Amino acid sequence: MIYECKEANHSMMFKMLRNGVMRKGIITTKYPRERIVPFDGDKGLPVVSASRCNFCAACAMACPTGAIQIIEQIVELDIGACIFCGACERACDQEALKMSPLVELATKKREGLRMRY
Amino acid sequence: MVETIIQETVEELGNKINTRIKKLFGRSLAIREVDAGSCNACEVEAMALEYPFYDMERFGIHVVASPRHADVLLITGPVTRNMELGLVQAYKATPSPKIVIAMGTCAITGGIFKDSYAVANGVDGLIPVDVYIPGCPPPPQAIMQGLMVALDKMESGFNASKF
Amino acid sequence: MSAEAHNKMTKQIEIFDSVLYDEEMPGNQGVGRSILDTLLADLPGDVSSVVARSEIERNNMMLHVPKEHFLAFVTALVKIRDLDLVSFHAVDERELHNAYRLYLLFSMAHDTFLTVTTDVDPVEPAFSSITPVVYTANWYEREIKDMLGLVPEGHPDPRPLVLYDTWPEDVHPLRKDFAWNAKVESAYNEYTFRRVEGEGIYEIPVGPVHAGIIEPGHFRFSVAGEPIINLEIRLGYVHKGIEKLSEQMTYDRGVYLAERISGDNTFAHTTAYCQAVEKIAGVTIPDRARYIRTIFLECERLYNLFRDVAGITLVTAFNPGAQMVYSMQEEMMQLNDCMTGSRFLRGAIRIGGMHKDLAPEMCQLVLGKLDGLERDFTIFTEMVTHMSSLLDRTQTTGVITNKIAKDLDFVGPVARASGIDRDVRRDHPYAAYPDLQFDVITKQDGDVQCRYLVKMGEIHQAMRIIRQAIENLPGGAIAIDVDDVPQGKIGFSLVEAPRGEIIHWILSGEKKPYRHKIRDPSFNNWLAMEQAVIGYNGNIVPDFPLINKSMNLSYSGNDL
Numbered sequence: 001m002i003y004e005c006k007e008a009n010h011s012m013m014f015k016m017l018r019n020g021v022m023r024k025g026i027i028t029t030k031y032p033r034e035r036i037v038p039f040d041g042d043k044g045l046p047v048v049s050a051s052r053c054n055f056c057a058a059c060a061m062a063c064p065t066g067a068i069q070i071i072e073q074i075v076e077l078d079i080g081a082c083i084f085c086g087a088c089e090r091a092c093d094q095e096a097l098k099m100s101p102l103v104e105l106a107t108k109k110r111e112g113l114r115m116r117y
Numbered sequence: 118m119v120e121t122i123i124q125e126t127v128e129e130l131g132n133k134i135n136t137r138i139k140k141l142f143g144r145s146l147a148i149r150e151v152d153a154g155s156c157n158a159c160e161v162e163a164m165a166l167e168y169p170f171y172d173m174e175r176f177g178i179h180v181v182a183s184p185r186h187a188d189v190l191l192i193t194g195p196v197t198r199n200m201e202l203g204l205v206q207a208y209k210a211t212p213s214p215k216i217v218i219a220m221g222t223c224a225i226t227g228g229i230f231k232d233s234y235a236v237a238n239g240v241d242g243l244i245p246v247d248v249y250i251p252g253c254p255p256p257p258q259a260i261m262q263g264l265m266v267a268l269d270k271m272e273s274g275f276n277a278s279k280f
Numbered sequence: 281m282s283a284e285a286h287n288k289m290t291k292q293i294e295i296f297d298s299v300l301y302d303e304e305m306p307g308n309q310g311v312g313r314s315i316l317d318t319l320l321a322d323l324p325g326d327v328s329s330v331v332a333r334s335e336i337e338r339n340n341m342m343l344h345v346p347k348e349h350f351l352a353f354v355t356a357l358v359k360i361r362d363l364d365l366v367s368f369h370a371v372d373e374r375e376l377h378n379a380y381r382l383y384l385l386f387s388m389a390h391d392t393f394l395t396v397t398t399d400v401d402p403v404e405p406a407f408s409s410i411t412p413v414v415y416t417a418n419w420y421e422r423e424i425k426d427m428l429g430l431v432p433e434g435h436p437d438p439r440p441l442v443l444y445d446t447w448p449e450d451v452h453p454l455r456k457d458f459a460w461n462a463k464v465e466s467a468y469n470e471y472t473f474r475r476v477e478g479e480g481i482y483e484i485p486v487g488p489v490h491a492g493i494i495e496p497g498h499f500r501f502s503v504a505g506e507p508i509i510n511l512e513i514r515l516g517y518v519h520k521g522i523e524k525l526s527e528q529m530t531y532d533r534g535v536y537l538a539e540r541i542s543g544d545n546t547f548a549h550t551t552a553y554c555q556a557v558e559k560i561a562g563v564t565i566p567d568r569a570r571y572i573r574t575i576f577l578e579c580e581r582l583y584n585l586f587r588d589v590a591g592i593t594l595v596t597a598f599n600p601g602a603q604m605v606y607s608m609q610e611e612m613m614q615l616n617d618c619m620t621g622s623r624f625l626r627g628a629i630r631i632g633g634m635h636k637d638l639a640p641e642m643c644q645l646v647l648g649k650l651d652g653l654e655r656d657f658t659i660f661t662e663m664v665t666h667m668s669s670l671l672d673r674t675q676t677t678g679v680i681t682n683k684i685a686k687d688l689d690f691v692g693p694v695a696r697a698s699g700i701d702r703d704v705r706r707d708h709p710y711a712a713y714p715d716l717q718f719d720v721i722t723k724q725d726g727d728v729q730c731r732y733l734v735k736m737g738e739i740h741q742a743m744r745i746i747r748q749a750i751e752n753l754p755g756g757a758i759a760i761d762v763d764d765v766p767q768g769k770i771g772f773s774l775v776e777a778p779r780g781e782i783i784h785w786i787l788s789g790e791k792k793p794y795r796h797k798i799r800d801p802s803f804n805n806w807l808a809m810e811q812a813v814i815g816y817n818g819n820i821v822p823d824f825p826l827i828n829k830s831m832n833l834s835y836s837g838n839d840l
Binding site: 150151152153154155156157158159160161162163164165168169170180182183184194195197198199200202203207228229230232233234235236253254256 | 442444445446447453458459460461462463464487488489491492493494495496516517518519520521522524525536537540541542543544546587603606607609610613623624626834835836
C-alpha cells in the first residue's frame with residue numbers, strides 16, 4: 001500500500017514543533033543542579049538501623065549473591081555484589097533493614113563500595 | 118531516624134554539587150561501550166542517556182563508533198569466556214590516557230551469575246578499572262553521576278562508614 | 281474419517297469430559313481432547329504400533345518411542361497434523377534410568393500439546409537427526425550436541441553453537457558429572473564459515489563489538505558490490521551458563537535468575553517460570569494476582585514496543601520523530617518505577633502470586649498516563665504513515681515470505697507481519713487473558729513497513745487490555761504460599777513476550793530444578809535475519825541496520 005503524501009515535508013516539521021515543545025515545554029531535566037528523586041523509590045541502597053538489628057543473620061542467608069556478611073556485631077554490605085532485589089528487606093523481621101531511594105553510588109575505589117553499619 | 122540521616126546528607130551533597138558545578142565543564146568525553154555478556158538491561162539504561170529527558174550531550178559526552186576514537190571504555194556484563202578476547206583487544210586499541218568504567222553489579226563482581234563455568238567474575242581481573250557504578254541496572258541518573266565522578270566534577274557517593 | 285462419524289465421536293468424548301476429567305483450563309476442552317484421542321488412530325498402523333507408552337495429562341499427550349523408529353514416527357506425524365515445534369531438548373537422566381532422554385515438544389490447535397520422548401544409550405550417544413523433516417530443529421540439535429554431547433546423525437551443519445574457539449572438544453556442561461563452577465582450560469579450535477566464491481565477491485565481517493550501544497554478535501556478509509549474497513550469523517558471545525546455574529538454585533532464588541535472562545523481557549520470563557513451578561506444585565493463584573500479572577505484562581509490552589517503533593524511525597534518519605517516541609518510552613518506564621520501584625518491573629513477582637499490590641490511586645495514575653500517551657502516539661502515527669521519505673525506505677525492504685516463516689517457525693510480531701496468525705495469548709491462554717477482549721494484528725507482505733504497522737497496532741491493543749484489566753480488577757489476596765513442590769514432575773508454560781513466545785520447561789528435582797529448559801523467542805527468529813537480507817529482493821548493505829532494528833532480537837536470550 002502506498003500512502004499519498006498529504007502535505008509538503010517542510011510543514012511536517014512545524015506540525016511536530018506544535019505538538020512537541022510548544023505544547024509540552026522543555027522536558028529535559030536539570031540534573032545535576034536538581035536531583036531526580038524516584039517516585040516512592042525503594043530499590044536503592046539498603047540501609048540498616050543499628051538500634052533495631054539483633055544480628056540474627058536472616059538477611060545474610062536470604063541474599064542470593066552473598067553480599068551481606070555479619071562480623072562481630074557489624075553488618076557489612078558489599079554494594080558491588082548487591083543486585084537490589086529486596087530479599088533482605090523481606091527477610092528481616094525486626095524491620096531494621098530498609099531499601100532507601102539512594103541510587104547514586106559510583107566510587108573510584110573498590111573499597112568505597114563496602115558499607116559498614 | 119534513618120530518614121533524617123539521609124535527608125541531611127542529601128542537603129550537604131546538594132550544596133557541594135552546586136558549588137562545584139559553578140566551574141564550567143572544560144572537557145568533553147567520547148565513550149565506547151563494550152558489552153561483555155550483560156542481559157541487556159544496562160544497555161537500555163545507557164541508551165536512555167541519549168534521549169531528550171536526560172540528554173548527556175549537553176555536557177559534551179557522546180558515544181563514538183570505534184575504540185580508537187574513545188576516551189572512556191564503558192563495560193557492562195560479567196565477562197563471559199567468549200568475550201574475553203574481544204574485551205582485551207578493545208582495551209588495547211583505545212589510546213592513552215583512558216578511563217575504564219565498570220557499570221552494573223555484573224561488571225564489578227559477576228552479579229547473580231557469579232562463579233559460573235562460563236564467566237570470569239567481573240572486569241577487575243582482566244583490566245584495571247577507574248570508576249565503579251553499582252546497580253542492577255543502574256538508573257540513568259546513577260550513570261550520569263558515575264560519568265561525572267570520572268570527570269572529577271562530582272563527589273563520590275554516600276559512604277555510611279562515616280557514621 | 282467422515283464428518284458425521286467425527287461429530288458423533290466428538291459428542292461422545294464431550295460427555296466423557298464432563299463426567300470423568302477434571303478440567304481447569306478455558307477454551308475448547310472437548311474439541312482439544314478429541315484431537316488428542318484421535319491422534320494415534322489417524323496414524324498408519326505400522327507407525328502407531330511402535331509407540332511404547334502413551335498417556336494424556338490435562339492437555340498434554342506424551343508418547344514414548346524407541347530410538348530406532350524415532351525418525352519414521354516424526355515423519356508420519358508431520359504429515360497428518362499441523363504441528364509447531366516448541367522445544368527440542370535432552371536431559372541427562374543417567375542417574376534415574378541409565379539413559380539420556382530426548383523431549384520433542386509440539387503445540388497444536390485448540391490449546392493442546394504433544395511430547396514425543398525417546399531414550400539414547402550412553403554407550404553410543406547418537407540419534408538420527410530430524411532436521412531434514414522438521415526444519416526448525418536445526419539449532420536445537422546443535423545445542424544438544426554442544427551441551428550434552430549427543431551427536432545428531434545426518435544433520436546438515438554440525439558446527440558448535442556456543443562452545444567454539446577456546447573451549448576444548450569434550451566439554452559438555454549440562455551433563456551431571458560437570459560441576460556448575462568448574463574451571464575449564466583453554467584450547468584452540470578452528471571455526472569455518474561458509475564461503476561464497478566468484479569474481480568480485482568479498483566478505484565483510486562485522487565483529488563482536490558493534491558500533492553503538494548494543495550487544496555482541498558476529499555477522500559475516502558475502503557481497504558483490506552492494507547487494508548481499510549471503511549472511512552468516514554466529515552468536516554465543518554472551519553465553520553465561522544460565523541453564524546450569526538454575527539447577528543449583530532453589531525455586532525462590534531461581535526467580536532472580538529468571539529476571540536476568542533478557543533484561544527488557546524481565547516480567548515475561550519470570551511469569552513463565554513461576555507458572556511452570558505453580559503447575560508442578562498444583563496450586564491456583566488468586567484472581568487478583570492473575571489480573572495484576574496481566575497488567576504488568578502489558579506495561580512491559582508497551583515500553584518494548586515504543587522502543588522498537590522509535591528504533592526503526594531512528595535508523596531511517598527521522599531523528600525528531602524517534603525522540604518523540606523515545607520520550608514516551610521514558611514515561612512508561614517512570615510509570616513502572618511508580619508501580620513497583622524498579623524501572624524494569626523487577627522484584628514484583630514471586631512463586632504463588634505477587635509481592636507488590638496496586639493501590640486504587642495508582643490505577644488512576646496509570647489510566648491518566650495511558651490517555652496522554654495514546655493521544656501523542658496517534659499524532660505520531662498519523663504523521664509517519666504519510667511521510668514519503670520514510671515509506672520509501674521501509675516498503676519492500678527485508679521481505680520474509682509466508683512460506684519461509686511457516687517452515688522455520690518464526691514467532692512474534694515478525695511472524696504476524698508475514699501472515700502467520702499465531703499469538704499465545706489467544707491460542708494457549710494464561711493469567712487473565714481468557715476474560716479479556718483483544719485483537720491479533722496480522723499483515724501479509726512481510727517487509728519492514730508491515731512489521732512497523734503490526735507493532736503500532738499492538739500498542740493500541742495493549743492499552744485496551746490494560747484498561748479492561750484495571751476496570752475489572754477483583755479484590756482479595758495477592759499471593760498464596762507454595763511450600764512443597766513435588767519431585768520428578770514435569771511442568772511447562774508458554775507466555776507471549778513482546779518479541780514472541782517464551783517457554784520454560786522444568787523437570788523438578790529435590791527442592792531445585794533437575795533440568796530447566798528455557799527457549800526465548802530470539803532463538804527461533806535469528807534465522808529470519810539470514811533470510812530477510814538476501815539481495816535478490818533488492819536489499820543492499822546499508823539496509824542491514826534497518827532490518828536488524830525492525831526485528832529487534834535479543835542476543836542474551838538466544839545464548840543463555
